[in-house]
Every structure is written in structure tokens, then in C-alpha cells.
Amino acid sequence: MTDDLKPWGPEEKEAWYKRQKIQRSYQDDVVTRLKALPEDQFKLETYGALSHDPARYPLYRVMTQPWNDENPTVIVTGGMHGYEDSGVTGALRFMEEEAPKYAGKVNFVIYPCISPFAYEINHRWTRYADDPNRHCSDEGTAEESVLLMKSVKSLKMHFNAAVDLHETNYRDIDLTAERRARDGQKLQPGDDYIPEGFYLVVPSKADVPLAHEVIEEVRKVTPICADASILGYPADRGVIVLDDLKTLCQDFVRKYADAGMTTEIYPDKCSRDECERAQIATIKAAVKWVLGR
Numbered sequence: 277m278t279d280d281l282k283p284w285g286p287e288e289k290e291a292w293y294k295r296q297k298i299q300r301s302y303q304d305d306v307v308t309r310l311k312a313l314p315e316d317q318f319k320l321e322t323y324g325a326l327s328h329d330p331a332r333y334p335l336y337r338v339m340t341q342p343w344n345d346e347n348p349t350v351i352v353t354g355g356m357h358g359y360e361d362s363g364v365t366g367a368l369r370f371m372e373e374e375a376p377k378y379a380g381k382v383n384f385v386i387y388p389c390i391s392p393f394a395y396e397i398n399h400r401w402t403r404y405a406d407d408p409n410r411h412c413s414d415e416g417t418a419e420e421s422v423l424l425m426k427s428v429k430s431l432k433m434h435f436n437a438a439v440d441l442h443e444t445n446y447r448d449i450d451l452t453a454e455r456r457a458r459d460g461q462k463l464q465p466g467d468d469y470i471p472e473g474f475y476l477v478v479p480s481k482a483d484v485p486l487a488h489e490v491i492e493e494v495r496k497v498t499p500i501c502a503d504a505s506i507l508g509y510p511a512d513r514g515v516i517v518l519d520d521l522k523t524l525c526q527d528f529v530r531k532y533a534d535a536g537m538t539t540e541i542y543p544d545k546c547s548r549d550e551c552e553r554a555q556i557a558t559i560k561a562a563v564k565w566v567l568g569r
């Protein structure tokens with residue numbers, strides 16, 4: 277069976293791409309909502325487009341208005357994993373319902389859907405079978421990650437906090453198996469473990485105290501994962517420190533931020549509304565911390 281354990285080459289990756297089906301419309305679900313944001317409150321800009329279909333996949337960054345350099349700035353990233361719905365819809369809803377309340381007090385930079393092709397095929401990977409959340413480093417080649425990093429760097433800003441919006445759900449069992457196949461690896465013990473409840477991943481031990489403040493706010497909205505270990509990392513009341521990969525969005529953005537965190541919403545046992553409210557509660561708790569310092 278060792279023949280089965282060969283990493284995919286370009287042919288297998290292309291075959292994977294051919295198996296994917298467009299399941300929803302980035303234009304209808306995301307771009308239309310972005311374009312409906314009031315212009316006096318949100319500056320909408322593109323920072324490139326996916327080169328395999330630039331007309332279909334322009335990439336958007338939003339900056340809240342009025343912008344004031346004297347105010348704290350928070351960066352929010354969503355849709356790094358396109359199938360993690362509330363990462364995208366939570367970011368959109370935060371802009372529609374909450375961001376205007378902070379006008380004149382906090383600036384927000386928001387990337388609501390970093391991986392729009394993955395959003396449409398309802399998957400984790402890019403057109404080329406890459407996980408963009410393993411490409412946020414100088415060695416990264418996934419276009420979604422490279423363009424995001426270029427855009428963030430071009431802002432030449434320091435952020436007071438950074439929030440990356442994700443989900444963990446039962447599909448991850450299948451997607452992990454697919455990743456093992458792509459990389460020519462056997463399934464590992466723990467590949468079928470899915471944490472029940474919300475948890476936060478932080479890029480540095482220094483972010484743990486803030487993460488606990490955030491968790492206590494999110495707990496009012498959705499249950500928190502109580503496991504002592506999450507994905508092989510020791511967990512303390514729903515918080516894990518993931519500082520060994522260095523290729524995650526949170527690792528890249530943290531270089532420009534005082535604090536960082538990645539949400540992991542557990543959507544299989546709660547409604548879409550609850551998932552979105554948990555994403556929003558995280559952003560608001562981070563902002564509360566920023567304003568209270």
C-alpha cells in the first residue's frame with residue numbers, strides 16, 4: 277500500500293480541481309453586500325484579484341470612515357477558509373451592524389473574504405489545492421495569502437488587535453483525510469477529533485490573558501470547548517497557543533499588532549445566527565480590551 281502514500285503532483289491536484297463544483301456566488305453573497313455599505317462609513321478597495329479568474333474574484337479590503345490616525349486600529353480577517361461560512365458572514369454582519377457604532381473611536385481594516393474561490397466551491401483550499409492559511413509567511417506561494425500580505429504591508433500600519441475569523445466543523449474530518457492524501461501521509465490518531473464548542477487560538481503566550489477576556493464575553497453567546505487538550509495542544513478554558521507553525525494568517529498579522537487571535541466556532545450544534553454572533557462578540561471583546569488599555 278506504500279504506493280498510495282505518494283504526495284499529489286500537478287496531475288492529481290488538477291483532478292481535484294476538476295472534481296469541485298461551484299456551489300454559491302461570491303458576487304451575490306459577498307460583493308453585493310460590500311457594495312451596499314454606505315460610502316461615508318466604509319471605504320471599499322480592491323487589492324488584486326485571483327489570476328485564474330480575475331473578473332469573478334476581485335479581492336476586497338474595507339476601511340471604516342471617518343479614519344483617524346489618532347484612534348486605535350483593529351484588523352479583522354475573514355474567509356481565509358472559504359467553507360467556514362460565519363468567518364465571511366460574521367465579518368459582513370459586523371460591518372453592517374456594529375462597526376458604525378465605533379465611528380470616531382476605533383478604525384477597522386476588514387478583509388471579509390480572503391479566499392473567494394474556496395467560498396464558491398465550499399472548501400478549504402485554493403484553485404491549486406493549497407491551504408492559504410499555511411502560506412502566510414515569506415515562503416508562502418498561495419496567491420490569496422501573498423496578495424493579503426502585500427496589502428497589509430502596504431498599509432504601513434500598526435494594529436492594536438488582530439482577529440482572524442474561522443470555524444471548526446465535522447467536515448474537517450473529511451478535509452483532513454483529503455489533506456493527508458494530498459501530502460502522501462497516513463491518517464493519524466486524532467484526525468477525527470472535533471472540539472465541541474468555541475475555542476480561541478492565539479499566536480503567542482502573551483495573548484493568553486486577552487484571549488481569556490474574550491472567551492468570557494463569547495461564553496454569553498455560545499458554549500466554550502471545555503477539553504483539556506484541543507488538536508493536540510494543551511487548552512486552558514478554550515484557549516490554545518499555536519506558535520509552532522508560523523504560516524498562519526494570525527502569525528503574519530501579529531507582526532504588525534499588539535495582540536492577535538483566531539476564532540474557531542463550532543457550527544454543527546448552533547445556528548448560523550449564533551455563529552455570527554460569536555464572531556461579532558469576539559471582535560467586540562477585542563475592541564473593548566483595546567479601548568480599556
Ligand SMILES: [Zn+2]
Binds near residue numbers: 356357360442443
Ligand atoms: Zn479555518
